[in-house]
Amino acid sequence: xxxxxKEYLVYYIYISFKFLFTFLPKAFVKQIxxxxxxxxxxxxxxxxxxxxxxxxxxxxxxxxxxxxxxxIYESYKSLLFNMFEFVENQSISKExxxxxxxxxxxxxxxxxxxxKRKIIFITAHYGGWELAIPYTALKYGTLAVVxxxxxxxxxxxxxxxxxxxxxxxxLEKKVAAKGMLKAFKQGHNVAVAIDxxxxxxxxxxxxxxxxxxxxxxxxxxxxxxxxxxxxxxxMNDFRDYTIKVYDAIDPLKVEFESEDKIKELTQLQANVxxxxxxxxxxxxxxxxxxxxxxxxxxxxxx
Numbered sequence: 001x002x003x004x005x006k007e008y009l010v011y012y013i014y015i016s017f018k019f020l021f022t023f024l025p026k027a028f029v030k031q032i033x034x035x036x037x038x039x040x041x042x043x044x045x046x047x048x049x050x051x052x053x054x055x056x057x058x059x060x061x062x063x064x065x066x067x068x069x070x071x072i073y074e075s076y077k078s079l080l081f082n083m084f085e086f087v088e089n090q091s092i093s094k095e096x097x098x099x100x101x102x103x104x105x106x107x108x109x110x111x112x113x114x115x116k117r118k119i120i121f122i123t124a125h126y127g128g129w130e131l132a133i134p135y136t137a138l139k140y141g142t143l144a145v146v147x148x149x150x151x152x153x154x155x156x157x158x159x160x161x162x163x164x165x166x167x168x169x170x171l172e173k174k175v176a177a178k179g180m181l182k183a184f185k186q187g188h189n190v191a192v193a194i195d196x197x198x199x200x201x202x203x204x205x206x207x208x209x210x211x212x213x214x215x216x217x218x219x220x221x222x223x224x225x226x227x228x229x230x231x232x233x234x235m236n237d238f239r240d241y242t243i244k245v246y247d248a249i250d251p252l253k254v255e256f257e258s259e260d261k262i263k264e265l266t267q268l269q270a271n272v273x274x275x276x277x278x279x280x281x282x283x284x285x286x287x288x289x290x291x292x293x294x295x296x297x298x299x300x301x302x
Contacts (some may be wrong), residue, residue, distance in 0.1 A: 003154050011154040018087050030238040033084060033205075037077035045280035046301065047071055051286035053298045058207040058277075061237030078127060081238055085130040088239075089166065089277060090158070094138050101128075101135055101233065105245040108229055109140055112248060118184050120217050124195035124273045125285035128233035128241045133191055134166035135243060136158070142168045144183030146176040146192040177216050184224055192217060195273050195284075197292045204267045207274055210294045216266035221251050230272045235283055246272050 003011070013069040021029055041048065055068040063071075089097055112119050121136060121143065123129055145168050150156035163170055169188060171179030180190045194214055201212035221228050230246040249268050256264050277284045289299050 003152070005296055006010050007152045009156055010152055014155055017242050021084060021087050022091070026239065029084065030081075033238070035082040036079060037073065037080050040076045040080075040118055041073040044076075046289040049301050050289055050299055053295075054286045054290055055281075057209050057230070057291050057295060057298070058281075071282045072286060075284065075286045078109060078235055078283045079285060079287075081235060082130050084238075085128050087132050089130060091266055097131070097134060097138065100239050100244050101131060101241040103135075103243040103245065105247070106244050108120040108248050109136075112227050112229065113140065114120050118224050119189040120180075120221055120226050121189065121191040121227045122228055122230050122269055122272075123191065123193050123219060123232060124276070125193055125288070126195070126273075126276065127235045127280075127283040129193060131241055132233035132243060134163075134168065135233070136191065137167040140189070141171060142188045144171050144179060144188045144189045146173055146179065146190075176214075177219075180216065180220050181282075184226070189216075190220070194269060195290070197289050199293070202266045204263070204270050206270050206290070211270075211291055212293050213266055213270055215262050217267045217269065218262045219249075221249070221265060222239045222261055225252055228269060230276075231267070232276050234280060244276070246276075 024032075050066060051072045055063065056073060059068070109119070119140075123132055133143065133145055137145075140263070145163070147170055148160060149172055153239075160170055169183065171183065176192070180192075183190050192214075194217060198212040198214060202215040202218075203210060204213050206213070207210070217228060220226060228249040228251075232244045233241045234244050235241055249265065249272075251261065251265060254261075254265065254268070258264060289296075292299060
């Protein structure tokens, strides 16, 4: 598809920022990103409102407005640090990428690999997800990652090439289920972020509120006797992360309470994400309408 003049302009602006961020001292880049987070917190009224609605739904009056505002600011900072990971990890060596993180509970992954189980890695838009995915793919084998195609074809092409360099196969979100099936048949493991709003899906609870969630990971796990392994890149500081691995959700070992295994597995995955967010809430991407399906009116600004 031929790119428009506007898309070329955005592409060259992106390339310019990528060049600057690559060659400027990292301490200086960090300060620029912190400044951008402060400006976003002050002037990005729409997404700040969305984040506040989400925090009210998630924590109600268990956190004060001051605490919620601090979480929103830190969430902007986490997002910008993660965007830097998106840029830098396209070109650095495997060794330099590994040097940015330590991994906890790695034996969960190693045991699944040793047992030759198919693996579905689940994560969220949390902390350094742009580090967690390439780190996992480069260390444990090719990953098929579900992702929405970028609107700008020039940036998307660059993104796909970078993912390929990092041992990642991209799956178009619109046909994710078929893509994941194909990936398993080709011997790849799968990774997907499962924390965002969906128009349709499985109705579950998230922070005690109704939401829709994808049930594709649960269905895939049951069909292939695959293990679901939650992973999160917890940010310690700029370019410094801990890859946190949760215990596997194994459909062969779960003691189901009903005949609806798919719903129970889907709920278990949401529970893990909720647990991690509660541990360090400032690292989640609060600026999206996670509860839009059932609380749409709350997101409207007066």
